[in-house]
Amino acid sequence: MARFFLKLIRSLLFAGFSLSSATPDTIAAPDVTSALSFSSSKWIWNSAAATPNAIVGLRKDFTPPLGKSLIAAEIIITAVNSLDLYVNGNFIGSGTPPHRGRFAHRFCVDLLPSFNVFAVNASTTGSGTGTQAGLLATILVTYQDNTTDTLITDSSWRVKGTLPLGWETLAFDDNAWPVATVVGSYDVAPWNTVLVNIPADPPVLSFVEANWVWTDVVPASGTLPAGSRAFRRTFTPAPGQVPAAATIIISADNAYTLYVNGVTIGSGTNFKVAQRYTINFATAPSEVVLAVLATNTAASAAGLLVAMEVNMVPSGRTSCTAGAFLLTDALWKSTKGAIPDGFEQPGFDDSAWPVVVAEATYPAAPWDTLTIVTVAPVTI
Template identity: 90%
Template sequence: MARFFLKALSSLLFAGFCLSSATSDVSAAPDVTSALSFSSSKWIWNSATATANAIVGFRKDFTPPLGKSLIAAEIIITAVNSLDLYVNGDFIGSGTPPHRGRFAHRFCVDLLPSLNVFAVNASTSASGTVTDAGLIATILVTYQDNTTDKLLTDSSWRAKGALPLGWETLAFDDTAWPVATVVGSYDVAPWDTVLVNIPADPPVLSFVEAEWVWTDVVPASGTLPAGSRAFRRTFTPAPNQVPASATIVISADNEYTLSVNGVTIGSGSNFKVAQRYTVNFATAPSEVVLAVLVTNTAASTAGLLVAMEVNMVPSGRTSCTAGAFLLTDNLWKSTKGAIPDGFEQPGFDDSAWPAVAVEAVYPAAPWGAVTIATVAPVTI
């Protein structure tokens, strides 16, 4: 109970200070090109064994050393299978699809000067195998004097299932929660098969884990009818994360035209040679809409393959780059009917479009490995 009152008192004492420091301290943030990694972090869970379709909450309290005052945190984080991240009770963002431990999200957040709480709810997949239950994170906290510290996922975190109301808030008392169980070290078996892609600046992007998709389930013959199909996928950034650029690699069997937020970006006609586009946003959009027109020129194999990394600059802060990934998977939408006018525009309503069919995970046959050619950046 004493700990609860200390948390509540700390929150009250520093809330007013934080409201003013959130703007006044922005210029004090260091100009850092972060090299954050998971190399020293641990995969953690609430037990040593996995349970299918489980949801587990994690909490980490952090109070700076005496004489230090916190201003911000840069966070890289992923989980198997999905996650929601909170800082001091505020929702920061989700580990949105692809729900794969192979892809981290990067967030930049302002902190209270003193006590802060990082909270995550994470879920497992339906299979419940040993590497289907895990959370890993590295948090770089920055002080007002421009020095930094790192917080790592380890057994100092607390973890619990059956989450009570308000579990993610600053004032919640988690002293009765058990400590987290370390289920593995990064890049050590069996987790060495889940080495993680981390959003970077500049981006490092490939087709790893992307899926070839189409509007039809592939028949046994492998032959799909000739014709054009329209595909769409919308990326909505986490709160206060402002898209600055997107790097996109794309290939299609046979031909494609790519649009981003209604602007034609480029096209291709050889699925063995993909294109890498860098799209810079002159005005930060509220969402990034990928729209692709793909034509199967003759009855044959057909498919679309896309990977995108979005880099974002948090509102009011320029020294930290946030980022996220988006791949072709069954969350893309398409239509088998006539191509509607304006389908590439951000405001187009695709809610009635069905989900695509997943054909194969790159680099599976019949397409195999694809080379990537870089195209000059564009600004929209």
């Protein structure tokens, strides 16, 4: 009980401190991120055997050493299959699709000077069967004197399967929660098959786990009708994370034109050769809208393949870079009808468009492995 009142007092003392939310009118290129890795972190869960379609809450309380004052945290985090991250009760962001353990997110957040709580709502709902579940995170905390400490997911975290109201807040007392179960090390089977990608600066991007998609279910013949299709996907950054640059690799069978936030970025006409684009944002967008006009020039195989890594500069912070991935998957939308005017613009309403059909995961036949060529950076 004493621990609960101590946490309550701390939360009241520092209630005036919050995550930075101001969005600048202009943004600078992100700084190189710190060399965070998962090498020492453990996959943790509430038990060694995962339950399908289960939701688990995990918490890590942290108080700095005597004489130290916290200012910020850089977090890399992933889960099998999905997650929502909170810091001191504030929603930071989700492990949005791709809901695959190999794709981590990177967040940068301001901290309270003293007591802080990192809380995660993780779920086995989504892709996969729930037979393998876990949370993996590394947290680099920075003090006012510019020294740092690293927190990892391990058995010091608290975990519970049924979440009471306010479980993610500073004042909540998790003293009765069981400690987490370590279900595996980052580089030990079966987790060594989850080769985690982490958003980086400069980006390291590939088509791994991206799907070839189209608007039609592929018939047994593998032949799709000739014609053009419009595709869209909107990326909305986590609160306080401001997109600074995006790296996109893209190919289409047979041809495509790529638009980002309504601006024409480039085209391709050979599906065996993908293009790598770097888009720098001159002003801070509230979202990144990808739109593609793809054309199947004759009755044959058809498909669109895209991967994007977004680097973001957190509002008010210049010493770390947030980041996330986006792939062609079931969150993309398309239409088989006439191509509507303005479909490439951010404000276009695609809510009535059906989702795409996933045909195969790269590097599946008939496309196999692609060559990627780099195009000169574009500022929009």
